[in-house]
Amino acid sequence: MTPPDRFLRLGDVLNRTGLSRATLYRKIQSGTFPRQVRLAERCCGWRESAVTEWMRNPIFYSVDDFPPQA
DSSP states (O other): OOOOOOEEOHHHHHHHHOOOHHHHHHHHHHTSSOOOEEEETTEEEEEHHHHHHHHHSTTTOOGGGSOOOO
16 A cells, blocks of 8 residues: 655755756746646645656656646
8 A cells, every 4th residue: 555645845845856946947847847736725735756756767757758646
């Protein structure tokens, strides 16, 4: 049984990936980093599993390779 997926906030994502904020959002725009998920009106986060998958192979990652998660 897999544990439930957690959501990471911006600071956690930046710390784990070593990316700057500008680079992170540039990669999201180009489709080479997972999109954030809206959690509330003024709050969003990234699925931990999506960030982990990106970290396995960041050079060749594409959001088109992974189906959207509900």
